[in-house]
Amino acid sequence: MKLAALDDIVFGYSHFPTLNGISFEIDSGEFVGITGANGASKSTMLKLMLGLIKPWSGNVFISKKNSSGDPLKIGYVPQQIASFNVGFPSTVIELVRSGRFQEKKWYQRLTEKDHILVENALKMVGMWEFRNKKIGALSGGQKQKICIARVLATEPDLLVLDEPTTGMDYESRQSFYEFMRHQVKKHKRTVVMVTHDGEEAGASFDKVIHLEKGEHGEWKCLTLSSCNGHFGQADSLLSSHL
Structure with missing residues (x-):
């Protein structure tokens, strides 16, 4: 069942788009990784998907129902949400x-x-x-x-995490990927996670949405299945899509 989708999305913060022609789908029961270089507008893409900001053009879809027919519950943990001060x-x-x-x-x-x-x-x-x-x-x-x-x-039916492993050591990150995989398989959740550690976590993901810079400087995306998840292949695959 399709839970979320972006179709030919264009968006930017100034006169030029930072995201151009972004299209992907997220299905119920998937563990999805979003990867790309620093500054690749990964967090912006999440906000577009969740309806927190509006695209210049293109269509955004979020299902109103989960796979059981009940209202869809979304859990979102933004980047750096954990920056509580010592006096909290x-x-x-x-x-x-x-x-x-x-x-x-x-x-x-x-x-x-x-x-x-x-x-x-x-x-x-x-x-x-x-x-x-x-x-x-x-x-x-x-x-x-x-x-x-x-x-x-x-x-939540759909759990959206923006760089949740920031500040974790290698063992903690591996444990976290396993934990999220457990959420998908055992608790029937759909998890979408932004990460800089794509090669580390790649085997855990069902799908990878990888952002690469296009020839005019804007970011475009390529969707890979986990069986193709050798990130060195992204450049050659992407070039055929630009």
Whole structure:
């Protein structure tokens, strides 16, 4: 089932497009990687997909329903969302619990199900033992995990992550890719993730959307399946599409 798609998108922040002719589809149950050089407008492409900004031209599609026919839930963790200062007053568990209030009216209290979902989300990212710590006292990588746990507690169908492994060491990154793969296979989620570590994570992805610079300086994309995911092939494949 198609959850999201961009069709011939053109967008820029000045008089010249930074993204030109962008087209791809994301299906339910896929683990999708978005890769490309620094400055390749990867975050901008995510925002276009989510409807946070409007394209100059082209069409953006986001399904209103998930594969079960229920309203589609989207969880989005932007880049550098974990930059809490040391004085941030919330504890870990308070922040993750706040994700459950999105489902409620202002006067409703959390139920037993809500508390179970919060606990499970923290355990999934390995942060349950830190639940009573102040967020400002955590490392950057730990803060990032907490932000992801908060989104997981909302039970999203589509999970969109912008460079979630920034600041993680190699082993932590590998563990994170496995964790996201588990979310796709076990929990039937669709995960879209921007990463600079395409070669590292390539075997984990079902699909790679790779941004390359076109001949006029704008960014274009090439979609690769995981079986073609040798990133050295992207240049030769892309040249035939420009």
